[in-house]
Amino acid sequence: MATLEKREARAGYAFILPAYTLYLAFLLLPLIAALGLSFVQMDRLNWEIDFVGFENFYWIFTDPRFWTTFRNTFLFISMAVIGNVGMGLIIALMLDTKIPKYLLYFLRLAYFLPVLVSLAFVSFIWKFLYSTDLGIINYYLRGLGFENVPWLTSSSMAMISVVIVDVWKNMGFFIIIFLAALQGVPKNLLEAAAIDDASTWAILTRIKLPFIAPVILFCVTYATIGGLQVFDSIKIMTDGGPGDATRSVVMYMVSEAFGIGDLGTGAASALTLLIAITAVIAIQMFLSRRVGAGGAR
Amino acid sequence: MGPQILPANATLTQRLASAFRAIHWRNTVTMTILIIGALLMLAPFMWTFSTSLRPPAEGFRLPPSFLPTEFETLRDGPIPFLPMYWNSFLVAAITTIGVVLTSSMAAFAFSRLRFPASNLLFYLLLLGLMVPPALVLIPLFFVMAQLGLMDTIWSLVLPGLANPLAVFMMREFMKSQPREYEESAFVDGASYWTIFWRISLPQMGPPIAALSIIVFTTSWNNFLLPLVFIRSFESMTLPVGILSLFGSYGPQQLSVILAAVSLAVLPLLVVFLVAQRFIVESIAGTGVKK
Numbered sequence: 001m002a003t004l005e006k007r008e009a010r011a012g013y014a015f016i017l018p019a020y021t022l023y024l025a026f027l028l029l030p031l032i033a034a035l036g037l038s039f040v041q042m043d044r045l046n047w048e049i050d051f052v053g054f055e056n057f058y059w060i061f062t063d064p065r066f067w068t069t070f071r072n073t074f075l076f077i078s079m080a081v082i083g084n085v086g087m088g089l090i091i092a093l094m095l096d097t098k099i100p101k102y103l104l105y106f107l108r109l110a111y112f113l114p115v116l117v118s119l120a121f122v123s124f125i126w127k128f129l130y131s132t133d134l135g136i137i138n139y140y141l142r143g144l145g146f147e148n149v150p151w152l153t154s155s156s157m158a159m160i161s162v163v164i165v166d167v168w169k170n171m172g173f174f175i176i177i178f179l180a181a182l183q184g185v186p187k188n189l190l191e192a193a194a195i196d197d198a199s200t201w202a203i204l205t206r207i208k209l210p211f212i213a214p215v216i217l218f219c220v221t222y223a224t225i226g227g228l229q230v231f232d233s234i235k236i237m238t239d240g241g242p243g244d245a246t247r248s249v250v251m252y253m254v255s256e257a258f259g260i261g262d263l264g265t266g267a268a269s270a271l272t273l274l275i276a277i278t279a280v281i282a283i284q285m286f287l288s289r290r291v292g293a294g295g296a297r
Numbered sequence: 298m299g300p301q302i303l304p305a306n307a308t309l310t311q312r313l314a315s316a317f318r319a320i321h322w323r324n325t326v327t328m329t330i331l332i333i334g335a336l337l338m339l340a341p342f343m344w345t346f347s348t349s350l351r352p353p354a355e356g357f358r359l360p361p362s363f364l365p366t367e368f369e370t371l372r373d374g375p376i377p378f379l380p381m382y383w384n385s386f387l388v389a390a391i392t393t394i395g396v397v398l399t400s401s402m403a404a405f406a407f408s409r410l411r412f413p414a415s416n417l418l419f420y421l422l423l424l425g426l427m428v429p430p431a432l433v434l435i436p437l438f439f440v441m442a443q444l445g446l447m448d449t450i451w452s453l454v455l456p457g458l459a460n461p462l463a464v465f466m467m468r469e470f471m472k473s474q475p476r477e478y479e480e481s482a483f484v485d486g487a488s489y490w491t492i493f494w495r496i497s498l499p500q501m502g503p504p505i506a507a508l509s510i511i512v513f514t515t516s517w518n519n520f521l522l523p524l525v526f527i528r529s530f531e532s533m534t535l536p537v538g539i540l541s542l543f544g545s546y547g548p549q550q551l552s553v554i555l556a557a558v559s560l561a562v563l564p565l566l567v568v569f570l571v572a573q574r575f576i577v578e579s580i581a582g583t584g585v586k587k
Contacts (some may be wrong), residue, residue: 005411011489012412019403019464020418026459027425030436037435091334094327103328109573110335113342116569118518120536121558124543125341128551136344168338229429232520236540250431250521257435258525270432277427 037267056268060256066269068244069252075159076166076248077227083167085219088174093204095175096182112172119169123236126165127152130237152238155245162246165233170226174219181215182208214288221284225277249273342562348555370553371560376545377530378557381538385561388450388534389516392457396512397505400460404467405493409479419468425461434525441526452526453534457516463508470504471497510572514565535561 038057041050060066095107114122129137130151138148151161185208193203209216231250234240240247249269257266307315371378406412407419433456441452474497482492498505520536527533533541539557 008410008489009412012406012410012415015406015410015489015493016403016418019399020422022399022455022459023422023425023461026437026440026456027428027433027461028421030433030440031425031428033436033439034432091331094331097324097327099324099328099331103332107331107335109569110338112573113566113569114338116514116565117562118514118520118536118565120518120520121539121561122341124539124554124558125345128555129341129344168341172338225429229431231431232536235520235524253431254434254521254525258438263435263438267435270429270435273429274427274432277429281427 034267034270037263038271039264041262041264052264056264059265060269060272065244065247066249066252069247069249070272072159072245072247073228073230073249076163076230076246077224079160079163080166080170080227080230081220081223083163084170084174084223085216087167088171088219089178089216091171092175092178092182093208095179108176111175114169115172119232120236122169123165123233126161126233127237130161153242155242158238158242158246162234162237165237166227166230169233170223174223177215177219178212181212185211217284217288221280224280228273228276228280345555345562346559348552371557376538376542378538378542378560380531381533381535382560384450384532385517385534386564388453388457389513391454392516393509393512395454395458396460396463397509399458400463400508401467401471401498401501401505402493403464404471405497407464407468408471409476409497410489422461422464425459426465430456430521434521438525447526448528448532450532450534453516453519453522456522457512457519460512463512466508467501467504470501474500506572510568514568517565 039051039053041052041055042048091111095104099107129135132138132148132150132153135151137151141147141149150157152158189207190203193207198206229250230248231254234246234248235251238246240251249272253266253269253273256269257263403422407415437456441447441455446452446455478496478500479492482496487495518536519534523534523537524540527537530538530541535557539554539561542554542557
């Protein structure tokens with residue numbers, strides 16, 4: 001029946017052809033091209049290519065602005081991960097109690113709504129909310145007797161303000177994942193604990209948290225990878241300012257490649273992102289083996 | 298005491314009474330905190346909508362207008378807001394249809410057909426899940442320039458069509474479906490295309506709905522790609538369009554910009570209210586495999 005097998009193989013290739021062609025043309029080959037671009041210097045006017053070895057990397061690694069953007073990005077990630085995963089977990093635990101169905105529907109809607117709406121759109125809204133003199137947040141703070149807070153205009157506050165928006169925007173995603181994980185905690189364990197009169201704290205630390213540990217690890221990884229690519233919100237709210245206080249790695253990349261027009265160094269800085277992401281995934285895989293077969297996943 | 302199961306024809310009073318009984322007063326503190334938190338989460342949206350609907354400064358007008366003047370300003374202003382809205386819709390719709398069709402075809406091949414190197418090809422595809430969009434931006438810039446697609450909506454559609462996550466999602470779902478119908482159709486001599494189109498695809502209603510929503514909103518919300526690829530108002534989509542609105546109206550005409558944001562958010566709100574269950578389940582599934 002060789003012809004039948006051949007027919008099936010032909011059909012197989014035919015069915016993956018459209019998706020695969022698109023994948024190769026607009027994702028995989030550009031990825032390889034990005035690797036190549038980071039080793040060349042290119043003139044955008046006459047498309048001349050010069051192989052320069054590691055010069056682009058040398059350039060960005062000796063550029064203090066690059067390190068500033070990397071430091072900013074890591075500061076952003078550390079705060080955003082704690083905010084997103086920590087708050088998300090706390091709220092998910094609170095939602096995982098006996099709550100009337102209609103209230104739960106409303107709460108889920110409220111906490112999840114920002115996830116669905118574009119970061120670009122909500123960043124415009126928050127830019128107005130944060131405005132120092134005309135902003136609604138400062139208006140209420142003044143009403144409570146506080147001074148005006150320079151949310152986006154002081155270099156010490158701007159990063160915190162950007163993180164607040166990120167947590168507001170993305171927390172709902174983690175709440176949903178944690179809620180699903182908590183629903184997977186075996187009911188018989190919880191019932192046995194209730195019969196033994198275990199405290200709420202003991203149930204939390206001895207049963208629930210160990211059981212969802214792999215999911216927490218997944219969420220930390222996911223939030224870290226997302227944080228490495230932060231761009232939209234900062235671009236709209238502060239445009240990297242004041243000074244370079246909130247400038248992220250992707251902003252550095254975009255301004256190198258499309259602002260200054262140096263595609264080689266742009267590609268090199270983008271590549272450091274891929275290396276950072278690969279490292280995060282490797283760490284996650286290593287840790288998830290140690291967290292072990294706790295339950296889900 | 299578990300939740301009570303009400304008959305389908307329960308009256309509103311019965312439902313309210315049941316909801317009231319279901320309140321465990323020990324949880325009241327938790328619920329109060331959650332409700333305050335939820336109102337804080339919603340506050341920016343409520344402020345946006347109310348500001349964009351704020352009555353025009355000149356008070357009553359004759360003849361009366363039912364749409365606030367902000368919307369007229371948007372329609373007739375120097376920046377073509379309505380064409381941008383149409384562009385956003387066009388890009389998101391073409392991307393969604395394309396991704397759903399190509400990814401379910403590939404998923405059909407990867408889950409139902411045997412062919413050499415299929416596993417290798419699948420893992421190569423999964424590699425794409427790791428690539429941050431910002432990384433391929435620079436090479437894509439060349440591709441679009443070479444194809445002469447710069448500053449057209451196709452420079453936004455084509456990269457959106459390369460979606461390995463969609464293939465992965467659809468394959469996972471198809472693998473969990475029974476294959477008896479497909480096998481018996483094959484025995485009856487149906488072609489692979491007929492089997493895919495008439496038998497496999499119609500079974501995939503819920504995952505196709507979930508995938509469509511995810512792809513549509515991702516495309517609708519895309520900011521980085523149009524920021525780099527689009528220059529002219531004729532091809533601009535909403536996120537970058539509002540950025541240029543911001544440039545031309547500034548904070549003095551706050552309500553005009555917020556009206557634009559409200560209109561941009563509206564389709565997402567509708568989609569969410571209609572399909573909350575699908576969205577929540579598909580997201581819950583990414584972190585927790587059952």
